[in-house]
Amino acid sequence: MLQDLLNLGLVDIGSDDSRFAKMESASTKLLKQFEESPPLMITATLVSLDENVDEDTPFLELVEGLVIEEWNTLRNTHVNRPRELLRSITISALAAATDKNPERSAIVWNTAASRLIHDQTSLGKAADLLKQCFERVFSTAESEALRRTGMLEVAQPLRRRKKSTGSTPEAPTLTGSIESNEVLQEVARAAGPQFPQGQALNNANPHWSNQAQQWSYEFTPRMTEALVKAVNLGTSRLAESIAADIAAHIASMEEHLRKQLGQVESLQSKLAESEVAGRMRLDVLWWSQARYSPSQNASYSVLPTSTAAIAAAVDLTAMVPALAPASVTHVLGETMAACTRSERLSLLDHLKKLNESPPHGFEELLPAGVTNTARVPLLEIAAEVVGGSSVSEDDLRSRAGVDPELMLEPAELAMWLFRELQARRIVEDTA
Template identity: 25%
Template sequence: MDDSVLLRFLNNGLINVGGEDTKLEKLSQAAKDLAGALKKSPSKALSFSLIAFDPEAPEGDPVVVEALAALQARWTTYRNTFSSTPIAVIRAMLLDALMTAAGDDERVGVCFVASARNALPLLHADNERDIWADVVARIEAQVDIRAEAEWSTPASIAVAPMSYDLPKIAAPSVTAATIERTEFQREMRAAAGPQYHDPQNGNVQTGGNQYWPQNQPTHWVNEFGRLSAAAVADAVDAAIAEIEITQPDLAAPFNQLAKSVSTYVDDTLKSVSAATAGLQRRTSLLWWKEALYSPTARTSYRELPVTVAAAHMALDLFNQVPLFSPASVAAFLGEVVLRLPGTENGEDWAIRELVTEAQDEASLAPLRSAAADLVGAPDGRGPLLALIGHPDHAKARGEEAFQILTGVPADARLDPVAWAGWIFRELQASKAASDDSPAKRRARKG
């Protein structure tokens, strides 16, 4: 923004530091200290926001006390300037701190915007409304950039080629065999004729071919072919039988290849799933809208009282969407609620009555459980979920304590659409305030 939040509060006559720039600088330093506290503990964003919204914030609230301590540390004599507890100054400091912290941590932005969308319609200070509207719009636009990225579906999905290091595989080894020459020679002699001449022993009978080629050539050829073929075949068969071929061990390389392929396919499927998550989410929401069935109540929304159904819808939608969701999701919820019978007449209920119903209605036990997990028991300014999630706490049902603990005027009323939106946004804000995952932090600039 061109002007700081503190300066805009000053220019609108909402705070007065006697026209001294040094005092405004002290306020700015205290606001930066509070922003630093938010960065260290984003869970404070919800309580900071709820006090910042309320011109009638109680002086004894823990957030007010913390902000006064920060102011005291930077401006020891601030009490000489203000005749009473400067709630307007505290609220301006908190808003400035929230805006600064939201620039570094989008969880703070989610928490602030969700809370603001509930509280601003009830804000009676018209001279502040433009400042709030501008800050909320700017932070919401920043959060929506992240949300739209998580909900988008790319036109194409790039998948890296598979990388695989080919293993070194040894070549097969062959152990050659040899023919037993003496036996082979004996058999070939037997095939050649009835006898052969040995220098030492003279003529030796072969016991094979009984014919000589010059005497009976036809018979000799027949016997020679038969006996020599058998001798050659036996020699070849014997040599082949003794050949040994050792194959390389392919088990390890194939196992590694199978693992690499499996990992590649798994990573590819994850990439596709992540890229199409937005489309899958939208498809699931459309099914939910058309079915009008509550997974938490395990019945049709049409079978429930309209305000109870609206509360279930808020919880069911919260369970289906991620923390970073575009503003259109709350509008989608409103359209689903409008499909319920009983919403056409525009009837509304006191917010305190709706909270009491949420505390007592048996079917809303899942909402109470979720609220208790996200928000602690009422202690200082907090969301309606603190009362809903801890209905037996001493301060959860007190009529006088209701406005002090929530900042909601006793006469404030909501219709089912607004009630569902309120619960959904409080669930989102509470989740943002309680989620300490580093993955939710934005990378710092500069």
């Protein structure tokens, strides 16, 4: 991503390849910052969406500090804070952070979506590249959200049923056999004084068999010892063979049971997910038909339209998971459109009306100061308004980076706030 941004001519770093390596290193450090402090991803997304963001924005100051750690002479090369260079590093870190990560992708998408939809961005030369990036993060987040809510079946390729490769033990191959040479000396000692070849034997029968009486007295204990040794040796080997087979069988059964338990746990997890997803869909359907605000104990149709918009966004947030499909947002929009007047007001007027008639009980649900930075989501401005603060055109332009005269229907305002609420929820869950 960083190379692609440089290829667009956003930044001129000359022919010194080490400068590019320093930018890459700073991007990696910023990625680490995102992992340690997920709220920074919201700020980073807002900065990425605006090429004209104030160069004194605290977030850019943070990124510059990371670059200077690698590139000590940065300000010798750039007299002013190099906004596009820092923005490029930010975009690169965001792309790396969201790669194949549904939660982080959802943070970025929910922060950016409404601004993209309502043309409240200034992407500059990076427009095409950024749009591709946002399409990717949406796809990553949406696929996982659909999967978790049971609305998307993951296609499994058809395969020929393979013969089981489990570790089922084969039929026992018990053995206790001994070789003749293992007892040969004992039998020879019982039979006579030496081997047929004439070699002397230790503790051998001193008599040959032609001395029957004396020979038999010596033969009996020696032959008994030889037989006992043979039997004991064979029995010992048979016991070892049985133990080895039993151990293999136990190991195979444990592995088989482990796999079976894993399958049962997986099935239980899927059933639980399916139950939760089914309940969520039912709750959302019921809510959309009832058009009643559980937080305000009133129908949305009797609430001031701007108040109804933020109340509906908060109410729906309480019913759905943080990583919810895009269709949930559109259910909100359709519900608001059905129960409020199609009254298009400027964003500034919506917030002023919200200040005049704030929903009750939202102080804890909409805490101010989510991002602790100069560039903030619209949600933070709305939270301040609900808390009693006034709002001005300059607040919306300089802090939220949006046009105060942007005309929105209540449904569109509700969808915007809902997306940002979802982004904040994921941030809180992953912090």
